[in-house]
Amino acid sequence: MMQEAYNILEKVFGYTQFRSPQDEVVNSLVAGQDVFVLMPTGGGKSLCYQIPALIRPGVGVVISPLIALMQDQVSALCEVGVRAACMNSSMPPGHNAEVENLVRKGELDLVYIAPERLMLPSTLEWLSSVSVSLFAIDEAHCVAQWGHDFRSEYLQLSILQERFPAVPRIALTATADAKTQEEIVARLGLQQAAVYISGFDRPNIQYRITQKVKARQQLLSFIQQEHLTDAGVVYCMSRNKVDSTAKWLSEQGIKALPYHAGLSKEERQQNQERFLREESVVIVATIAFGMGIDKPDVRFVAHLDLPKSIEAYYQETGRAGRDGLPSTAWMAYGLEDVIKLKQMMAGSEANEQFKRIEQRKLDSMLGLAEITSCRRQTLMNYFGEALKEPCGNCDNCLTPVKTWNGTDAARKALSCVYRTGQRFGVVHLINVLRGKMTDKVSQFNHHQVTTFGIGEDLSDTQWRSVYRQLVARGYLSVNFDHGQLFLNDKCRAVLRGEEEVEFRLDPVVKKQSSRSSREKGAPVSEENSALWEALRACRKKLADDQGVPPYVIFHDATLKEMIEVKPATLQSLGTVSGVGQKKLDKYGTDFLSVILQYQ
Structure with a gap:
């Protein structure tokens, strides 16, 4: 059987060798065993089920969460001579019935289908009447309630085990921590499955995180200096920010297009098609874009807002460099991101257990953003993988972070929160510290508190950095109504002089020569x-x-x-x-x- 797999790998897909552990996964699945695969984006998950579907008798059924993913992979398969089709709501009348007919006649090797359509009684009925070679559950993290992209429709997929007990199933995902892995296995009934966990490391991606100063201008400089002719994705938290950022980048000469759920279906489809087919297109999007997008030559992924978890960050940055060539994951974030995310979590209708888990995930993401050591080591460690040496390909490795003793500044910042009643936001607190006589300072008589004017030695930007790092480290918390800061018990040791605080020194953004940067990033x-x-x-x-x-x-x-x-x-x-x-x-x-x- 494996000889046949190698023949298909070379003759159909043009490769002479499998990447480990692709060959083991293929062997297990061809033998009829259930499989769970955790493999990074760009690691070649699709071949793990495509080749067994060509070897085993019957049609391979791939459950995929997004129409874009289906259409992308079907186009690529048809191009190499594999008989593939997809079934979804965007197809013209009669198309899905025609696909069913082709399957009945044994004229298709692979069918891609959304979970919602798969669960229809009529779909399950016709699948029961044909020979199915395997079920592949792609983007399997969607089944996990604690994962970053929960899809309730995926919970019904346990029916496959009951309805088709003799058909092997393979669940695949690129990102899942230990808890999410356990939940995927439990919900899909994969307790007896062969488990293959490939390394999470994507060494071709350079991770860089910087602090927001003028975020849009920072993004523009990054694109112009390093990726002017490249395809890329820019993620924003809100639809309005997506629209305004795409419009602004377009005005600066960047071929930028928006993508979010608020656009019409036609506009989303058109923008996605341009991104896939044209050169040098930048998509500005909410997280609604990108899951399963098969475009291999995305050279950068940029975040203008902090993702809510490391899983989300890893999944989104993983859309860069799927072809293995050098790519960049760039992010600018600030205190306002932390406040906004915490407000969103507090205002959600989820139960308290879910909120606590989400809070811990956000804290981990903040830790990655503020870390002064190798980012890749921290990222790998989160997923339970040890990286013995610093990577040498993240901002902290390339330009070691300077730190400064911020104990005195921390005490001033914390004292100002206390003296003003723990009910004001960062802007007002900085105005008090720097002795600015604003209307609000006058209104609340805060020019009379002992912390008024004691922080004139630091700039507004430096004080924002202090408050951001105090929140990130848990000395301060955010009131979710209006973003006011209040003290945590953890800050007592600092205020009493029993603990010193080291802050990272935020770098001053320097403008590079666009010519030298482009030469440095030249593909050949x-x-x-x-x-x-x-x-x-x-x-x-x-x-x-x-x-x-x-x-x-x-x-x-x-x-x-x-x-x-x-x-x-x-x-x-x-x-x-x-x-x-x-x-x-x-x-x-x-x-x-x-x-x-x-x-």
């Missing part, structure tokens, strides 16, 4: 840049002719290997990773002619 050497652009142009023309995204033709990584190998024959081109037999037959002559022009 200067001598090969003309061939690189020619290959991309060839790929774009072929993609446009067929109405598919360019990466469906070939990934960037495949084009780079073409440049490194510079094949002179079709046979040699066929040895390039990602060039399967059907793609060689279909596109080999076009790409070889381009390469030969630059020999």
Whole structure:
């Protein structure tokens, strides 16, 4: 069986070797065993069920949460000659019935379907009447109530075990802490499944977190200096912020498009299609965008607001660099993010246990944002994976963080909260500390408190940094009504002089030379840049002719290997990773002619 798997891997998908543990997963599933797979984004989860579905008799049924994911993967599969289709609400009348008919006639290898449609009695009935090779439950973290993307429809998937006991099931996710893993296994009845947990580390992604000063301008500088011609995703917390940020970036010459649930279905679809098919498009989105998006050449993911958990951060940043090439996860955050998220949690209708878990997850995310040591080590440790040495590819490793003894500043900041009655926000507290005679200071007679004017030695920005870090470390809490700060018991030791406080020194944002930054991030050497652009142009023309995204033709990584190998024959081109037999037959002559022009 594994020999057949290797033949399919090479002839259909164009790869000669599995990545560990893909081969073990394929072997288990082909043998009819249930499987649970935790593998990072870009690790090759799809092949783990696609190849067994081609080997085992019957049709493979893939349960997928998003229409975009289905359409993306079906397009890519059809391109390499796999008979695949999807069933969802966006399809024209009669399409889903036609798919059912093709399955009955044994003319499809894989069918992608949403959980809501799968659970319809009519769907379960026709699936019971055909041969099913396997069930693949993609984005399986959606089943977990404590996960970052709970989907109640996924809870019904336990019926597969009862209704189809002889059909193997595989559940796959890219991110789940220990508790979420346990819940996935329990809810899907996978207690007897073979478990494969691949490493969480994505070494090609550079993690960078900075403090908000002028967030939009910081984002623009980041894009202009490092990713001016690249595809990227910018995440914002609210729909309004998505719209305003996309509009502003467009006015600055960036090809930016909004994406959120408040847009019409047609506009969302159109913007997503442009992102997938055009070059250098930046999508500005809420977290409604991206789960399962198969675009491999997203070179950066930026956050303009703090995610609510490390799971969410890891999942969203994981959409960068799926092709394994260097990519950046950049984030700007500030105290206002913490206050807003805490207010949202307190105002939710969830039970107290859920709120406590969400609070702990947010605290962990804050810890990652404020850490002065290697971010990747902290990130891996959260998921139970040890990284022995600092990564050398995060901001803290590349530019070690300076710290300063902030004990005196902490006492002043905490005392000011106490002296003003623990019922004011950061702006007012800073005005009191810096001795600013505002209307509000005068109204509440806060020019008469002992902390008035004792903080003139620090700027507004520096005091914001102090308050942000005091909240992040649990010395202060936020009142969820209006963002007022109040003291925690933890601060007593600082106020009594029994504990010292070290703060990270927030760096001053320096403007880089856009020319040198672009050269640093160039995908190929200067001598090969003309061939690189020619290959991309060839790929774009072929993609446009067929109405598919360019990466469906070939990934960037495949084009780079073409440049490194510079094949002179079709046979040699066929040895390039990602060039399967059907793609060689279909596109080999076009790409070889381009390469030969630059020999």
